[in-house]
Amino acid sequence: MRCQNDMVCKNNTGCQDDILFSWGRNNWGQLGIGSFGGSSNTPIKVMSGVTGLFNPMAITAGGFHSLAIDPNYKVWTWGRNDNGQLGDGTFTSSNIPVRVSKVTGLSNVIAITAGRLHSLAIDCNGQAWGWGGTFFGELGDGTSGPGQDMNTPVQVSESTGLSNVIAIAAGGFHSLAIDCSGQPWAWGRNWFGQLGNGTSGPGVISSTPVQVSGLSNVIAISAGSAHSLAIDCSGQPWAWGRNNNGQLGNNTTTDSNTPVQVSGLTDVVAISAGGGRNSVDDPFGHSLAIDSAGQAWAWGLNNWGQLGDGSNSDSDIPVQVSGLTDVIAISAGGGHSLAIDSNGRVWAWGLNSSGQLGDGNFTNSDTPIQISGGT
Template structure:
């Protein structure tokens, strides 16, 4: 039986920035204003953070003007970047050169810092002392993600185009030559007709994953970090054939190694392995992707950054593993930590202790309304109503249900009584499904295995709970496998979940051999089976 349990939360993962030493001089009040943050620098002694009011601050060494303050002065006191005031930061990356790229919610791209190889994309090699808008070849393009190597830069647009510029001695810009690229240039070649959904940079290499799960690499390949089966540099994107048949959803790059996570939660690594950063149990480089953590549960997130030889992964139940260079030691196999997020691995064990992504952080000095509600769910001491499902009771509060759900508001409209104790019997839904629904009304969170999430999707549809319906679909997407894909596709059709239906259909096509060997495929309704075969045929699934 498939028992994978998925937790979906409305909020982004929250991180405690005080685990990074560079923030240790800040007071509690100042720390409480931070919403997003990034730590960089050869000694992890520079930082940029965004407040809850979308103000951008920087502090630290200011090597190569990478703080963007307009002067070359270092500072242990945070300085405000007025030019970026009010702009919502959605992506930020730093190069070890160092230089910084920042993308806003409006799709604008800003750059500053070291520019000896035109990695700022402004057509010059003059150092950028303050943030400057990068516009050449990006006008009318909306940048959604940025990535930096040591001295080259990449940007991903909302239409799936990849742009690269800067140092190109090994082909890391993907232009077909080794000439430096002074302004953003679209990476085309075999990516010309592809829609990219993710990008990553090693020191002098580049990776991109496209919407059908294919991964492409280019640039320096001396350690096999492109995963092509050889160690020859690539001047244009080349598909990683060894990952054929897999649908990759996340890619990350370390200094000279790479990791890929598939839609089934499988983890593959390749490249340099001097510090055990591939997690294979030895220190031999791998020229092609190898699967690791095969005995562990499903992986949902992987982490690495081009400044370090450290790797990390998070599993479905929230366990965090680390391996590679960890405080100077070589850890050759994934080691289970006590951390709750991969960010903490880099704060406490990476050298330097930089961030691998833009952090999302929040500080709570007291119980918020949401936290108080969560605490009171299923509390018989304060409840004034209980549901009985399969002989089990769930204790709730009428007022909360009326406020949070139109279904209950209508139910209690005519006979609301503060002093009345009631028991409501439920027989059309299972206990796990109905409990999860009630808990959602208190917490905005859903924690269920995908099969039960299908039942919750049915409930959400019946009760017209659109937000809950979206969360159910997200759980199902993250828990889909070749074994349950067709059953989930059938459920999506049954409950009129169009987005989920399209996702399940694409997954079935991408894993067609495995899916067609399951009992669910041949036991399904005949009309649905015929429709699937026709659609799959139109997609070219049965071509040789």
């Protein structure tokens, strides 16, 4: 999940010293540039080398914080921290990268993901970890409610059968995982059915992992504000959870607490679920996908042009993103979208109120524009 800040490494062959860039909103220091407040509408260097973060191998941006993995498989974080989502043992926000605490045993991290107020990781043994906000049980360790936030990593519970985790995704207030058999799991808030286990309703949560119903052989997952996406081994995309904007892509706007097929889209190789919220009870969202031909697709909320089809009309079925070809990576934010093509060019479209499109202005765009300096 992404919101109003973005990151990219500028090198076609791999990341090198001091070339981690960010742009967008910086009210919590989430750009990692050594200051709080304001925003940047062009890419700016993260102060990574100053703190010891070199050659990041993976990066992710959450609601108001950012994460990276270094070549020694250690995790670095920066930005908002009032829920402990930086995992450094404090509740103090940081405008430069800080190390996630290793006191609890987290090491050899191979994957990371950032949600609105929490963070997740997988270590080389397939153990999932979480830290930060857990009011709705989004850390998966069996805790929930006020005063339970964790500022150091805790292990996601294996008591219900989750082990050998190969992929994770953090959403608004819920989390997803895939185990080595291809079974998807979910935990956290379930008001709109975003856990996909056949239950939903106001106040419904799960603080430990539950199996997503009716899905197997899953190869990719993504968690939005209140909806979830998956791809199975045949390339079929699936969706469940909140659907008020058509973000499930099944030609309806009805929520679903079990997975439904995304309409008319096959041979999908990548997905991303985005969104934000007007209030805790009123989340919104959109979804993105790439097919095997490198075509980008989008569906859901489109009030800021985040579907990239040249309009501002919502769509409950996938529509082609205009003017993009040979897309190799894609990401959905709070109200904007990002893509990378096979030439290493970075593209953005949608909401730009905080400069999150990185094109040097603050004007929304309903079609993709190339990010300044994003090659």
